[in-house]
Every structure is written in C-alpha cells, then in structure tokens.
Amino acid sequence: MKHLLRFLGRGSAFRTDNNCAFFALDGNLVLLDCPLSAFHKLRHIGADKLAGGKASCITVLVTHTHSDHTSGIGMLIHYSYFVLHIPVVVIAPSDEVAQDIRLLTDRLDGCSSDGYEIKTFEKGLYSWLTAAVPTCHSQQLDGRCFGWILDIEGKRVVYTGDTNTLEPFMPYICKGCLLYTEVSAFDSPVHLYIEKFAPQFKNIVQEGVEVYFMHLDDDEALEQAAQQIGAQLAPLYIRNK
Ligand SMILES: [Zn+2]
Ligand SMILES: [Zn+2]
Numbered sequence: 060m061k062h063l064l065r066f067l068g069r070g071s072a073f074r075t076d077n078n079c080a081f082f083a084l085d086g087n088l089v090l091l092d093c094p095l096s097a098f099h100k101l102r103h104i105g106a107d108k109l110a111g112g113k114a115s116c117i118t119v120l121v122t123h124t125h126s127d128h129t130s131g132i133g134m135l136i137h138y139s140y141f142v143l144h145i146p147v148v149v150i151a152p153s154d155e156v157a158q159d160i161r162l163l164t165d166r167l168d169g170c171s172s173d174g175y176e177i178k179t180f181e182k183g184l185y186s187w188l189t190a191a192v193p194t195c196h197s198q199q200l201d202g203r204c205f206g207w208i209l210d211i212e213g214k215r216v217v218y219t220g221d222t223n224t225l226e227p228f229m230p231y232i233c234k235g236c237l238l239y240t241e242v243s244a245f246d247s248p249v250h251l252y253i254e255k256f257a258p259q260f261k262n263i264v265q266e267g268v269e270v271y272f273m274h275l276d277d278d279e280a281l282e283q284a285a286q287q288i289g290a291q292l293a294p295l296y297i298r299n300k
Contacts (some may be wrong), residue, residue, distance in 0.1 A: 062294045063211045064218075064239060064271075065134060067097040069167070069293045071243070071250075071276040072127040076100070078274040080218065080239065080293065082211055085188060086115035091207065091218055093119045098131030104297070106143055118148045120188075122220030123196060123204040124159050132160070133168030134192065147175040152191035152205035154179050160223030187211055192231070194222040197249050221274060223249050234267035239293060244277035244284075253284045261288040 068076030077094035087108040106114035117139055122128055125136035127258040128196060139147045143162070149164070157179045164170040164177070179183065191241045196204035208231050209216040215236035217228050218269065220240060232238055243250035257258075264270050270290035275281050282292055 060112060063214060063216060063237060064091075064293070065102040065296045066273065066293045067293060067296055069273045069275055071241075071274050072125065074276070076118075076205040077127040077130075078103055078241075078293075080273070080295075081109060083110040083114070084211070086110055086113055087118055088114045088116070089118045089187075091119065091120050092122055092128035092220075093135050094108060095130040095134065096125050098134045100136070102138060105143070106139075107257040109296070114143070116146050116148060117143075120150045120207055121152065121156060122206060122218075123200050124156065124163070125197070125200070125221065128221070129158070129160070133164055133170055136164060136175045138166070140171060149175060149177045150184070150188070151177060151179050152193075152207070153203070156203050156205070182235075189215070190231070192227050194220065194227045195224050196221040201217060201282060205221065207261060219251075221250065223251065225251065225256065232263060232268055236264060237269045237271065239271045239273050241274035242272045242281060242284075243274075246282040248272075250276075257284060257288055265290040 064080040064082055067079040067297050070076045071079055079097035080091040082089050088106055136147045139145050150195045151160055157177050160177055173214050189210050194206055203268045206219040217231050217238045219240045242253050246252045271293045272281050272285050273293040285291055
C-alpha cells in the first residue's frame with residue numbers, strides 16, 4: 060500500500076525516535092517537524108532517497124517548538140548548507156512561532172542566513188498547504204501549538220501535531236480524508252488519552268476517514284487500541300530492529 064505520509068519516527072518525547080512524517084513533491088522533501096533523531100535518519104538514508112529522486116529543497120513544517128519537534132532543525136540547516144548544498148525552508152504556523160524559531164536557528168545555532176529561510180504560513184504559499192490550525196497542547200506554549208491541513212495528490216491530510224483536543228480539527232475531517240493524530244496510552248492534560256478518545260476515533264473511522272496514530276508512548280497498547288477501532292499506527296519508513 061502506498062502511503063501519502065511516511066514516518067522517520069513515531070515516538071513521543073522520551074522515546075528513541077521522535078515523531079516526524081515526510082512526503083516529497085517534485086524534488087521538495089517536506090518534513091513535518093524535525094527532531095534530532097529524524098535528522099540523523101535523513102543523513103543515514105539520504106535526502107535524495109527520501110525524495111524519490113534528486114532533492115532540490117528541504118521544507119520543514121513546524122507544529123510547535125518543543126524540542127522533540129525542533130531539535131534537529133539547526134543541524135539540518137547546517138548539513139544542507141555545507142554537505143547537500145540545497146536550501147532549507149522552515150514554515151512556521153504563525154509570526155510568533157517564526158520569531159521563536161529564528162531565536163533558535165539564528166541566535167543559538169548560528170545558522171547562516173544564506174542556507175535557509177523562515178516563512179510564516181499564509182494561504183497560497185504552496186498549493187499543497189491548506190491551513191495551519193491553532194490547537195491546545197501545553198500551557199507554556201499556549202497560543203503557539205498548531206496542526207497542519209495538507210492537500211497531497213488530491214487527498215486531504217489532517218495532521219494534529221501535539222494536541223489535547225480534536226475540536227479545532229473536526230471542521231476539516233471529512234469522508235475520504237486521512238487523519239494523522241497524536242494519541243497517548245497514559246492520561247495527561249497535554250495529549251489525547253486513548254481511553255477517553257477511542258469512541259470519537261471510532262466514529263471518525265466509521266465516517267470513512269483513514270486514521271493513523273502517531274507520537275506514540277506505548278506502541279503495543281496503542282496498536283491494540285488502533286485494531287479495536289479500525290485505525291492503524293503511522294507507517295514507518297524503516298522499521299526498527
Ligand atoms: Zn511532542
Ligand atoms: Zn509537544
């Protein structure tokens with residue numbers, strides 16, 4: 060089965076391979092967030108291989124600035140500039156997040172502005188990028204956590220990022236679309252606790268939506284839960300041994 064999004068990691072913050080999805084369009088390799096573990100995977104596998112041909116650009120869509128989502132951005136920019144010789148474009152979901160990323164890349168990481176640029180999402184930026192959806196996740200990052208709505212190969216993709224609610228995404232979820240949603244086996248105020256959200260996921264599956272679980276804290280428990288409601292775990296590009 061061909062997947063629209065594949066994952067360089069699908070683990071939550073304290074797992075070995077943090078969550079990172081990717082797809083490629085015409086040589087543009089697009090990553091959803093860039094944890095350090097995903098940067099190393101990209102370096103090992105090769106950007107061209109991930110892009111399915113010569114990669115001419117790497118684009119990173121940032122959901123929020125927790126380090127399990129942004130810790131590889133500086134390394135990726137340096138590596139792309141000095142080794143791959145291709146530009147990196149970082150897309151922030153809002154001006155405020157763009158400023159935070161700029162602090163990380165320019166000020167802390169010392170990335171050369173020749174090698175990358177940061178853009179704030181706006182409609183029409185890319186044909187495949189439909190919307191940045193503000194959501195609630197961590198109190199400390201209040202107002203600075205987002206999911207993304209994509210249009211890949213004519214299919215709507217809803218990508219929640221880290222969230223503790225599905226509400227902001229519901230207007231975008233429709234029959235035939237793909238929902239990549241974070242989910243957690245442990246109850247906490249910052250994530251979607253599977254026991255609580257299973258009935259809602261089940262309804263969404265029954266409406267004809269393909270549902271993929273990502274940002275996993277317990278693969279086994281969440282795989283069982285996925286099976287029970289007709290969802291699947293996010294597809295890894297390479298399975299861990
Ligand atoms: Zn996270
Ligand atoms: Zn987070």
